[in-house]
Amino acid sequence: MQIILLSGGSGTRLWPLSNDARSKQFLRLLDVGGTGRRESMVQRVMRQLRESGITADVTVATSASQRDSVLAQLGPQVNIVTEPTRRDTFPAICLACEFLAREKNCAPDETIIVMPCDPYTEAGYFEAINKMAGGLENSGDELIVMGIDPTYPSAKYGYIVPAGGTASPNGVIPVKRFTEKPDVEQAKKLISEGALWNGGVFAFKLDYVTRIAEKYVKAENFAEIRDRYEEFPKISFDYEVAEKASKIGMVKYHGDWKDLGTWNTLTDELKTHEYGNVTTDGTGRNTHIFNELQIPLLCLGTQDLVIAASPDGIIVSEKNKSENVKTFAATLKQRPMFEERRWGSYKVIDSIEFPDGYCALTKQLTVNADCALSYQRHFCRDEVWTLIDGKGEVVIDDVRRPVQRGETIFIPKGVKHALRAFTSLTFIEVQSGSNLIEEDIERFDYKW
């Protein structure tokens, strides 16, 4: 068995804690029951998979911008397949399946489970996944989906209508049809007929999907498929695969299944009310406060609020209005002010543009021990690094030398530079020049 974990989303609904580089599923806010530790949604799903006895390899299908976050949070225990451009779930799942078939040499009859990384669920969800895999072996179904027991007639979800047959020993029941998001009246009727929510979890044999993929991209190897990624239609897996399958089964899941994608739904699950440098007078009611800035945040009183501060911005919102953040966050868009990268992390601590267009951007960066920044140069900006902690070495125009805390390195435009950390290495970087964009970079190979 192989697991494909879908990790997408831009995450503006949890602004300012989430941004393009740090989607909601990477926020480390969830309590790991009783341990005092916190984990993110993707970390929780990985932990739950393992705790439920599922030892299958996991391949995360994600966008290039999330690659470093996945690596930082899940480490080398997963494979990562990144989409060259963002499309939809059908192309993303095809790409991951082709990776398994051609790079990991999985057999055509390997059982594949596709699952999203963001529903907040209980152990029964993973038992259902095991049943789906078992059912696939002996039901003759092309596809087995997970049906979520609906708790209200939602117009937000797709529905799965059962055919009415009896369940197999694995708990698989035949599916009659799928219905896309209905209105509330239709939803009520569907539920009365026994329909369930479509949870976006699928089980199938690997070649079932690779054969469909070949209809769009027939290639020699995985690299070519990835290069021709845009030839896949921009369509969901539900439309392109599930609704066209001839024999489909369903396994029911009854239990918690929540999208913690808005401040309102997320805070419902958080027992901790204050994160980071927060002081209160103890009179707040139903107020959740998140402070990722170094400066103190003081809260006196307040009711039914969510307050969050990060290097990207500050929100103060009534909880029942917090869904609207998406509308505004788009207009507040700026460069990400904080990023977790595979080599460490950085935050922007100052940004200023002068009337003549000259800019300065100051960052605090930490490169993890044994990690390195790539060898690179810029054409529009100078950089000054002041090392304030740790030891390592730099390469400046092919000359390598050791550096440590207290040293300052001036890197004029056009000069190639790289840095490697022996111990965790922190420095302040002042970029200045006429055009401070991430794209002003030329990368070189360097053999350390």
Added chain:
Amino acid sequence: MQIILLSGGSGTRLWPLSNDARSKQFLRLLDVGGTGRRESMVQRVMRQLRESGITADVTVATSASQRDSVLAQLGPQVNIVTEPTRRDTFPAICLACEFLAREKNCAPDETIIVMPCDPYTEAGYFEAINKMAGGLENSGDELIVMGIDPTYPSAKYGYIVPAGGTASPNGVIPVKRFTEKPDVEQAKKLISEGALWNGGVFAFKLDYVTRIAEKYVKAENFAEIRDRYEEFPKISFDYEVAEKASKIGMVKYHGDWKDLGTWNTLTDELKTHEYGNVTTDGTGRNTHIFNELQIPLLCLGTQDLVIAASPDGIIVSEKNKSENVKTFAATLKQRPMFEERRWGSYKVIDSIEFPDGYCALTKQLTVNADCALSYQRHFCRDEVWTLIDGKGEVVIDDVRRPVQRGETIFIPKGVKHALRAFTSLTFIEVQSGSNLIEEDIERFDYKW
């Protein structure tokens, strides 16, 4: 006539916009009616003085920490007398009077008006001041005080009980006695007897106070008085002077007289609801938002709140609880993260301390055109300056050279350095070392 404007206060009640270096009276939040410009309390008082036809010289009595703020906001149009240490209103007024007598050579019978800089008042307040000065000339009173028409039986103010005589042509009525803060029941009784609030505005002849001052410090010159400042008793002017005067008059003032020293009272006077980089959904009710940070602040809904963010911190408070900020601000105390200085201003953009005690502090500084940083050296820290705008010159261990945007200057510990700006000059400073305190400084004279 000479005006002594008392400017004190630590300003924790308007945290995080106010701090030790920027007391509430320096916050530029008040609308200058109809002009679109904003002014601070001290700027408003100066403007009102001039608009009411009072052309007398103004001497600001303040603490050393506020000297630069006064200079930055009022400029050279005022004299500044700073207390060597903070004591109380009696010593502060003595010091200012000695300054007028000995440094400004004012005559012993010069009329002195002492007034606080922070009540929010109307034109009538300044008419009353003119009447106090006029009354002093022909009433024979040693002291004339301003009585504020009370609007409620407050237990927060001192009261002035009139003697019951008739008013002079200048509107001066005899005072029977002063009463310090009563309880509410006593206050009701006092008001029924015609008592007024003591507004802390005094008129007297210069030598009336210098003769009292001499009882404590008899000195050759002003410098000696300032050196021996601690010999003055720590006592208020009311106790030491007003309550001991034998013949006292009072001029009544009827009109607005407000202490805008809490978020609640301040925001009552502000027609503007959003200051700085603020976005709202337009559904907020009675919410005032102040954002002095560069990052955006988004507010969705909310009622009866004050929200303020500055480099010192963030507050979100119900308005009726905002008085409590004082209690908490003390515990959140840290170095001021923003200061207006006589040479310009700076803000702290990053601060980090490592487990071994080594620290780094990063600031963005702007030195105004034609201003200079003093010649100095440090023993515990290195500094790195990266110039990002403007032109000027630096002195490094007695060697002077021109500098401009794009240059980086490394100043190891022990090296003397100064900087002068030809045009407004902005730079990023990274301090790093074992002990980053303001006191790690040795200053030298330098002739530019």
